[in-house]
Amino acid sequence: KKVLSQPIIEPQFDDLIRPGHPLAGKANATILSLVQNQDISSIISTIEQLEDKFNNKFGYPYTFMNDAEFSDTFKKEILALLPKERIVHFVKIRPDDWNKPASIDNVKYIEAVDKLASEDVQYVKKVSYHNMCRFYSSKFYHQEALTYYKYAWRIEPDVNFYCNIDYDMFQFMEMHDKIYGFTLNLYDSPQSVRSLWNDTLEFVKENPQYLNRDGAYEWLKENVQNPENYNITGGYSTCHFWTNFEINNLDFLRSEPYEKYMDFLEKKGGFYYERWGDAPVRSLALGLFADKSKIHWFRDVAYHHFPYTNCPSSPPGSNRCDKKCIPGKFSPYDNLYVQNCMATWLKYGMTDEESKM
Ligand code: GDP
Numbered sequence: 001k002k003v004l005s006q007p008i009i010e011p012q013f014d015d016l017i018r019p020g021h022p023l024a025g026k027a028n029a030t031i032l033s034l035v036q037n038q039d040i041s042s043i044i045s046t047i048e049q050l051e052d053k054f055n056n057k058f059g060y061p062y063t064f065m066n067d068a069e070f071s072d073t074f075k076k077e078i079l080a081l082l083p084k085e086r087i088v089h090f091v092k093i094r095p096d097d098w099n100k101p102a103s104i105d106n107v108k109y110i111e112a113v114d115k116l117a118s119e120d121v122q123y124v125k126k127v128s129y130h131n132m133c134r135f136y137s138s139k140f141y142h143q144e145a146l147t148y149y150k151y152a153w154r155i156e157p158d159v160n161f162y163c164n165i166d167y168d169m170f171q172f173m174e175m176h177d178k179i180y181g182f183t184l185n186l187y188d189s190p191q192s193v194r195s196l197w198n199d200t201l202e203f204v205k206e207n208p209q210y211l212n213r214d215g216a217y218e219w220l221k222e223n224v225q226n227p228e229n230y231n232i233t234g235g236y237s238t239c240h241f242w243t244n245f246e247i248n249n250l251d252f253l254r255s256e257p258y259e260k261y262m263d264f265l266e267k268k269g270g271f272y273y274e275r276w277g278d279a280p281v282r283s284l285a286l287g288l289f290a291d292k293s294k295i296h297w298f299r300d301v302a303y304h305h306f307p308y309t310n311c312p313s314s315p316p317g318s319n320r321c322d323k324k325c326i327p328g329k330f331s332p333y334d335n336l337y338v339q340n341c342m343a344t345w346l347k348y349g350m351t352d353e354e355s356k357m
């Protein structure tokens with residue numbers, strides 16, 4: 001796995017689909033963002049960078065989702081930003097796919113939230129944040145607008161893309177049979193997922209046939225940095241793909257193991273009685289049910305969502321990246337480096353084949 005220490009600007013394959021190739025921009029894919037009207041200027045900032053670095057060469061459609069109706073101003077400003085032939089969907093989420101379900105006991109919910117707030121779990125008092133985590137775990141790919149797409153690349157307001165990408169990442173995933181693409185790997189606050197691991201093990205015990213022998217089980221287990229987390233999670237490392245950047249092969253999410261797992265978690269209620277994030281949920285599903293060789297680290301993609309960055313090193317003389325991209329710099333805050341769990345992914349998740357990508 002020596003290759004990892006070398007500068008990389010893209011996967012080492014000669015079948016990459018370049019701009020101008022007949023297959024360029026032709027994957028069955030959309031860029032996806034859940035966003036609010038008030039975040040228009042922040043999402044524009046993201047889109048401008050993504051277009052500049054990648055998508056103006058490929059022309060992939062956008063899908064915007066919102067629990068409220070998108071305003072005319074929002075739609076107009078987005079459309080003004082993009083070439084007029086570009087496909088853009090604006091989706092109003094069905095209330096049942098967004099709001100706290102009636103099955104959640106409100107008294108229990110309020111008590112749980114108060115307790116977690118006293119433990120400093122971020123956002124726990126905002127019901128919309130719980131809604132968002134549940135939505136991005138399962139409800140998003142059930143929206144009609146995504147029915148016919150196979151891949152969705154999630155973006156958020158105010159993230160940054162620092163380096164040029166000169167090949168079609170969706171076609172790369174298609175040709176190499178990848179079901180998930182990520183850039184950053186982090187530990188989570190253990191209090192937010194107190195019973196997720198034990199609930200998940202219960203699901204696996206009921207459905208042992210879903211367990212993938214080539215999964216990344218150890219990655220879900222090992223946390224040398226913060227061993228005290230085990231006392232809280234009962235054995236989950238809290239390592240997860242940071243889902244604010246993710247490219248999902250939606251067929252994996254639509255598969256029986258994932259769908260059944262979501263039904264099971266929904267019944268447990270932990271999106272509300274705790275503050276299960278979509279990131280640990282997705283990561284547990286991928287680590288347990290997916291073949292790890294189908295999970296791709298886009299290490300060549302320079303991505304920033306405050307306060308973390310994935311910035312690759314480029315060969316000397318390359319001008320593919322903005323100056324803001326400082327190779328290896330994970331965070332501006334030294335004390336946050338302990339949040340990085342890429343090392344355990346490299347140890348347990350990454351296959352030899354993948355290390356060349
Ligand atoms: P953080 O990254 O965990 O701090 O959470 P964010 O505030 O960035 O939210 C994650 C994503 O969900 C972003 O794309 C937000 O735009 C979106 N989001 C969060 N809350 C809401 C909401 O109430 N309504 C809508 N439409 N989008 C939301």
Ligand code: MN
Nearest residue numbers: 156157244305
């Ligand atoms: Mn965010």
